Amino acid sequence: MVGPVLIVGAGVAGMTAAVELADAGVHTVLVERLSTVGGNALRLYKAFPTDDCFFCFEGNRWRPGIRKCFYRSALTDQPNIDLRVNTTVVDISGTPGSFTVRLRTEPTYVDPKKCILCGLCTTRSEAFKLSSPQCQPQTVSVDPTLLDDEARRVASECPTHAIDLDATPSEDTLVVSDIVIATGYHEFKPQGVQEYGYGEHPNIITQLELAEMLDPTGPSGGVLLRPSDGAPVERVMMVQCVGSRSVDHFPFCSKICCVFALKHANIIAQEHNGIRVDVVYMDIRTYDRHERYYRMARRAGVGFIRGRVSRVVPRDDGRLDVVIYDSLLDQYLQYEVDLFVLSSALEPSEGTAALISQLGLQDRSGFVAPVEDGSVDGVMAGDHVFVCGTALGPAEVPESVTQARAVVSRILQGGV
Amino acid sequence: MAEKSAVLLCTCGGQLNLDYEALVDRLGEMELAGHVEVHDLVCQPDGLDVVKRLLAEHGRLVIAACTSQKLKPRVDMALQHDGVTAPLITYVNIREQLAWVHKPSPEATEKALDTVHGAISLSALAEPPSVVCKDLPRHVTIIGAGIAGLECAVNLSRLGYSVALLERSDEVGGHLRRLPVIAPTGRSGPEVLGPRIDAVMSSDRIDVMLGVDVKFVEGEVGSFKVHYTADGSQEDGVIETSAVVLAMGFKEFKPTMMDEYGYGRNPDVITQYELSTMLSEGRLERPSDGGSVKEVVMVQCVGSRSEQFKRDCSKLCCTFAIDNALELLERDPAIRVHIVYMDIRVPFENEAVYRESREKGVDYIRGRVCSVWQSGNNTYLRLYDSLMDQYFQLSPDLVVLSSALLPPDGVEELAETLGYAVEYDGHVKELYGKLRRVETRRRGVFAIGAVTGPQFVSEAITDAQAAALLVHAELQGGRIETVPRGAVLDLDSCVGCSLCAQHCPRGVPLMIEQDGGADETEKIQFKAAIDILNCHACGVCQSLCPSGATELNFLTNEQLWAQTKGALSHAGRDRPVTLCFYCEECAASTIDIAGTLHMEYPASTRLIPVPCAGRVSAIDILRAFEYGAATVMIASCEKNRCHMGGTGNEIAQAQVDVTKEILSAIGWDSRRVEMYRMFSAEPERFRSAIAEMVERAHDLGPTPVHLGTAGQWKEVVS
Ligand SMILES: Cc1cc2nc3c(=O)[nH]c(=O)nc-3n(C[C@H](O)[C@H](O)[C@H](O)COP(=O)(O)OP(=O)(O)OC[C@H]3O[C@@H](n4cnc5c(N)ncnc54)[C@H](O)[C@@H]3O)c2cc1C
Ligand SMILES: Cc1cc2nc3c(=O)[nH]c(=O)nc-3n(C[C@H](O)[C@H](O)[C@H](O)COP(=O)(O)OP(=O)(O)OC[C@H]3O[C@@H](n4cnc5c(N)ncnc54)[C@H](O)[C@@H]3O)c2cc1C
Ligand code: SF4
Ligand code: SF4
Ligand code: SF4
Ligand code: SF4
DSSP, rough: OOOOOEEEEOHHHHHHHHHHHHTTOEEEEEEEESSSSSSGGGGGGGETTTTEEOOEEOBBBBBOOOOEEEGSGGGGGGGTTTEOOOOEEEEEETTTTEEEEEEEOOOSOOOOTOOOSSSHHHHHHTTTOOSOOTSSSEEEEEEEGGHHHHHHHHHOTTTTBOTTTTOOEEEEEEESEEEEEOOOOOEEOTTTTGGGGGGSTTTEEHHHHHHHHHOTTTTTTTTOOOOOOOOOOEEEEEEEEEEEOOTSSSSBOOOHHHHHHHHHHHHHHSSSSSOEEEESSSSSOOGGGGGGHHHHHHHOOEEEEEEEEEEEEETTEEEEEEEETTTTTTEEEEEEEEEEEEEEEEEETTTHHHHHHHHHEEETTTTEEEOSSSSOSSSETTTEEEOOGGGSSSOOHHHHHHHHHHHHHHHHHOOO | OOHHHEEEEEEEETTOOOOHHHHHHHTTTTEEEEEEESOOTTTTHHHHHHHHHHHHSOOOOEEEEOOHHHHHHHHHHHHHHHHHOOOOOEEEEEEEEEEISSSHHHHHHHHHHHHHHHHHHHHHHHOOOOOEEEESSEEEEEEEOOOOHHHHHHHHOOOOOHEEOOSSSSSSGOOOOOOOSSSTBBOOOOHHHHHHHHHHOOTTEEEEEEEEEEEEEHHHHHSSSEEEEEEOOEEEEEEESSSSEOOOEEEEEOOOOOOOGGTTTTTTTEEEEHHHHHHHEEEEEEEETTOOOOOEEEEESSSSTTTSSSSSSSHHHHHHHHHHHHHHHHHTTTTTEEEEESSSOBBTTTTHHHHHHTTTTTTEEEEEEEEEEEETTTEEEEEETTTTTEEEEEOOOOEEEEEEEEEOOOHHHHHHOOHHHHHHHSOOOOBBTTTTTBBBBSTTEEOOGGGOOOOOOOHHHHHHHHHHHHHHHHHGGGEEEEOSSSEEEEEOOOOOOOOHHOOTTOOOOOOEOOOOOOOOTTTTSSEEEEEETTTTOOHHHHHTTTSSEEETTTHHHHHHHHHHHHHHTOTTTTBBEEEEEEETTTHHHHHHHHTTTTTTOOEEEEEEHHHHHHHHOOOHHHHHHHHHHHHHEEOOOOOOOOOTTTTHHHHHHHHHHHHHHHHHHHHHOGGEEEEOOOOEEEEEEEEHHHHHHHHHHHHOOOOOHHTTTTSOOOOOOO
16 A cells, blocks of 8 residues: 655655645655745745746646646645645654654644735734745744734734644654655855855855845845945856865765856846856856856856865955966966855755664765665665655756656555 | 626635725626625635535636635635535636735726626636546557666556557667666666566566657557557558657767768777777777777767757766776776866766776866877877867877767657657757656657756656656546546537647647548548647637637637626726736736735736636737727746747737737737736736836827727827
8 A cells, every 4th residue: 555655845856746646646744844845946036947936846637737836836725735844753663664753843823724814914013924925835934033912912813813822842643655755955054164254254155045135026126235235246256166076075066056056147147237247167067958058158248267266355345355276377366256156065954864864774975875776776765765856966956856756656656 | 698606705804905895886786796795714614615605506606815826726625525526616816916916996996896897707608517538548658668768668567557668779778788887886787777678578568669660650648559660571560559758868979070080080089889889898999900908088078069069068978988987997007098178077976986087097188179180000189288278199099089969860750740849959848847857748748868868877767767657647547537628629610720730739639531521622621629638728729710619618719708898897098908818827926926025006907817828819809909908918928938838828929919910900009919928936027017018008098999990090100
């Protein structure tokens, strides 16, 4: 018997696995640590290779269409999907085919099925907000640290009585036939990688932070301003392989950072008038049709400097002096920039290591490793244990969702 | 026949700032409103009970509430729970498209009234749908028996399907047969293939056919007929099958036309695959004279990343060049290997292999090879080193070209009868690059492995496994039972023009030869046939059909026109109104997100949903003008990102262009109609588009219809 299936992590990979299983009639429990599904995608604005939003995944038989935005994916109303947000796996026991899992759910304070987003609480108290217009479940979230009297008052006025500020954590134990690990990645925060000065100056940011700045529905409304003083940005410099391809940090190549850096460089060069972008790199790795982004960048006037950054020094006028060794010219060059953007490595997300050890799996540079059964099998991590998306290693969305479908395929074949 | 509908208005917990009293009064006066009721929380259990009651009492219902994108799934679930599968409900968005974006005003009330008026007019003409069943043979045909085809066959057989696995050559396994090592596994190609070939050969569900050439394919999902010829046989064979999986792999570029390398003339210049083949056969020698190999130069990006041959990167060749370099050193550590490159591209942990190769002494030269020539028994090579800014000369025993990976032969030819789209680089085009990689434009046709673009073995395998699932989902295990939404064809009205068959984004309509009519001269030879179960319900065929023969069963021409007329009730000379037809995919969500963000725009706007922008015909737009619209806009997904196989919105664009021409021809200002593309990450696109069309409505003033001068050549085009 297949099912129920536990999916850990509701990024695009986990969500895809869930709707495919649901379509096939298999009951799934989709567990997400945060209060909304979507994972990193929710913060990334625009996606290659299609240059539209980052906010969709596939529709399913019951919501036909080739893709659906997160906000209208109706995950809380789907048959066969039991979505549990604010939830983590405490422990796993039992045997393959019949695992016993203990889940812990932190309170969300708002019942997602009851919240209608009417706006009453959000207009009255800071404690309530809509985390993103694309969040799913579509419900307000609560910041418990901001709860005051007004918050309590408005809670009692909620027209659907969706708010329960006295909610407490709960635990639940389930038996599942298969486990899918879709815990994704975390963008490495390069604090302490000396030459880049991340964390020491507000104008030194990562690509993910840049994506949030470029997002027209984000905090800055899509305008590039220096975080330090709000002055308009005139020069951006990106540096590749931060933490990646480095024996001190991650020996691997994070595979997609060249493409997303150029995606961002092109958005800036083409849509933000007059801002100059330079990219410091060792090798530009734009595989297959992604080469288009490299061609576009060259055409749009993005500068490319092959070399390494040796020093970043803040100046009094809010700019940064960047010293670079250019390996083509065999020279040191100095640039003045407003925004210094680090294409930082993708590392396994927190908690992945615990799952690896609880389930006795192998790891591959910290990510979940596929089993080596001699046949290059990508998505199987153990007996009745599967893995997809960036939990397997750096991957783009198209790859992540294809892996998720491969997982479902294998589960329906009996977990072999 | 016009039926009355009940109308249910939601106040969203009493938080929507609309004049409900006026709405109830004035809606009550409308002839088609059988009953009007207000509820505070339609989406909550009490409200859902009201929906059930009203539906039971009145048969058809209009719900004016929040976006249907969110409400409809919940209502559907609640009704399904009671066994109601296809309710006659029409949704009107008075929250994201109204109360959240307009200040309370008489105009906002008018918009609400008009929009509901449109909806009850549409609802009045709705036909109750019925359930349809269809059985599909559980049989799939896979073309190509490389690693992708083999893996897919095994997966499908485990899901209970019979498979015909067609291979053109006389052996299964594809390129992997000749690969001495597959990075990153360290195993050889045959080792990776072994278990799969065994599984295929021992399965009684999989029929392997070697030496087979597919000629053409007829039919559609559920009933394809694959015509082929087999080696040595003159007769055509036919396979009846429900779905087709393309797994034809790739072809290595043979750079004979690139003079600088001398490939094809100098036997010691070979490609990587030729080197792999040599190594997998245990040989290593100079092809020219069998001499020993002491120095090798590998040249990267041969044919790739060049405007002349292949614009893009071939993705794998850096990895396998390094593999082959290490394999050479394994055979003889004294061999000197140089790799001439522009960028070394090795993903993820292959970086470690790259590092290892550097440590083992592989010499990496960043630059370009200028020329290769022969002198006596030796080969010489001149190159430019861009790091040193210097020219060098080498005399290697072997020059190995990391040659581009191209689509296999025959992709274009098969596309002609199978109807999938082809990418600019000649590979099979995926349905939607971000999320639907292994499906193609054509329903029931899938593509896996290197035929979609260069792929690593692990990727080809993942594709194959995923495709097995998608085939299974498409065929629904062999039996489809559903209340179909889609195009219905009236055969008598079909004039055989084949526009639907040519332009359906998913390739659904087929042109079927008609048998003997009474009068040979008047007979239409071919007529369309549409299987509604395959239809994607976009309405493109409807907007193109010159005789109104095909119509969506939930949005007929009469329905859309009635809705348009109702929605424009208040439009007139002094009330310039902008009508927006929006697709229920990216445009609907862009409008919703603009609403969620409370982005204000004028209330002199009427929004009408269509499944795809391609549903809207020039006639629909002209009707809107006839009923009093001042300007009309169509909101769709981005170019190439249409949810209907990528092309529905291009049909919409064509309809808009035609309408502009018609308007110009009859003396109207063609700026009265426009098409806009959008996606929800940029809600401002919708706000500024509709603001622009409202401004044009004001600037251009009353239309000839308002002035009563239509047809009299009155409007001056500026
Ligand atoms: C700057 C940047 C730009 C990018 N741009 C693109 C692009 O343009 N196109 C593209 O295709 N790809 C892009 N990517 C990659 C893309 O983000 C990923 O491929 C995709 O988001 C991966 O989805 P996922 O589901 O595997 O992981 P994630 O999005 O990381 O989702 C994992 C989910 O699991 C949850 N989770 C983690 N651990 C646990 C736990 N222990 N218990 C419960 N829940 C847990 C997390 O909260 C998260 O919601 C980009 C990446 C970056 C960093
Ligand atoms: C030199 C070299 C080294 C490589 N090294 C590695 C490596 O180290 N690691 C790695 O992961 N990948 C490597 N690859 C890539 C690997 O070869 C591909 O991933 C793999 O072959 C893709 O499998 P496939 O089934 O899609 O295509 P193929 O292997 O090309 O198989 C396609 C099959 O379809 C058949 N066919 C084609 N057209 C038709 C038709 N019209 N009708 C019927 N049959 C047809 C062909 O005869 C063939 O048998 C390497 C490739 C090359 C060229
Ligand atoms: S993808 Fe590019 S930036 Fe990222 S680690 Fe690899 S080479 Fe460096
Ligand atoms: S993989 Fe390497 S050799 Fe192949 S085209 Fe890309 S950059 Fe060139
Ligand atoms: S409605 Fe669309 S998908 Fe259906 S047959 Fe017509 S054009 Fe094709
Ligand atoms: S379906 Fe939604 S999320 Fe996806 S591109 Fe369209 S608007 Fe954006």
